[in-house]
Each structure stands twice: as structure tokens, then as C-alpha cells.
Amino acid sequence: xxxxxxxxxxxEVAPVFAALGDQTRLRLIARLSSEGPQSISRLADGAKxxxxxxxxxxxxxxxxxxxxxxxxxxERIWELRAKxxxxxxxxxxxxxxxxxxxxxxxxxxxxxxx
Numbered sequence: 685x686x687x688x689x690x691x692x693x694x695x696e697v698a699p700v701f702a703a704l705g706d707q708t709r710l711r712l713i714a715r716l717s718s719e720g721p722q723s724i725s726r727l728a729d730g731a732k733x734x735x736x737x738x739x740x741x742x743x744x745x746x747x748x749x750x751x752x753x754x755x756x757x758x759e760r761i762w763e764l765r766a767k768x769x770x771x772x773x774x775x776x777x778x779x780x781x782x783x784x785x786x787x788x789x790x791x792x793x794x795x796x797x798x
Contacts, residue, residue: 693775693778694775696771697771697772697775699747699748700748700749700750700768700769700771700772701772702748703744703745703747703748703750704750704772706741706744708731708733708737708738708741709741709744709745711731712727712738712741712742712745712751712762713745713750713751713764713769715727716751716762716763716764717764717766720763721761721762721763721764722761722762722763723756723759723760723761723762724738724739724742724759724760724762725759727742727762742762748768749765749767749768750764750765750768750769751763751764751765752765
């Protein structure tokens with residue numbers, strides 16, 4: 685049962701990790717996180733890729749629930765959806781806690797052998 689739940693959680697967060705595995709998308713997430721909602725024009729300023737590439741990456745982020753857009757006049761404004769990042773963070777915390785437990789058991793075993 686726990687294995688089934690863990691598999692379901694992994695299936696839920698795997699697309700998020702895959703999306704964040706791209707350096708351009710990770711930079712976009714960082715900018716949206718630190719600078720707030722922005723237009724594609726603003727996101728493309730200083731980028732080493734075209735506006736079309738930025739749009740493609742934003743749509744990939746939107747597809748996994750990390751970003752969303754809305755219209756503001758003639759522009760499309762993109763913003764971070766932090767809830768999906770929180771889901772991924774929670775999954776990583778669970779893995780970290782499991783490793784901490786394993787290390788503590790190993791430490792206790794080694795110390796009991798002394």
C-alpha cells in the first residue's frame with residue numbers, strides 16, 4: 685500500500701522534475717519567483733534564446749502546472765504557480781527524511797558494535 689502511494693506521488697511530481705531539468709526553464713522559474721509576473725518580452729530581455737523559445741519553455745512549464753498566463757492588453761503575462769513547486773519540495777523532504785532515518789539506523793548499528 686505504501687509503495688503504491690509512493691509510486692503515485694512520484695508519478696505526480698516526475699513531470700515537474702523533468703521540466704526543471706532544463707536550464708532555460710529553471711532560469712524562467714527563478715525569475716518568476718524572484719521578480720514576480722512578467723511578460724514574454726521582459727522574460728526574453730537578456731536571455732540567450734529567442735522569444736519563441738521562451739514561449740515554448742513557458743508552455744512546457746504551464747503544461748506541468750508550474751506557470752500560468754493571463755492576458756493584459758496585447759501582452760501575455762506569466763506567473764509562477766508555487767503550489768506545484770511545493771508538491772515537489774514535499775516529495776524531496778520525504779526522501780530526505782527516509783535517508784536521515786537510514787543513516788541514523790546505520791549510526792546506531794555501528795555504535796552498538798564498538
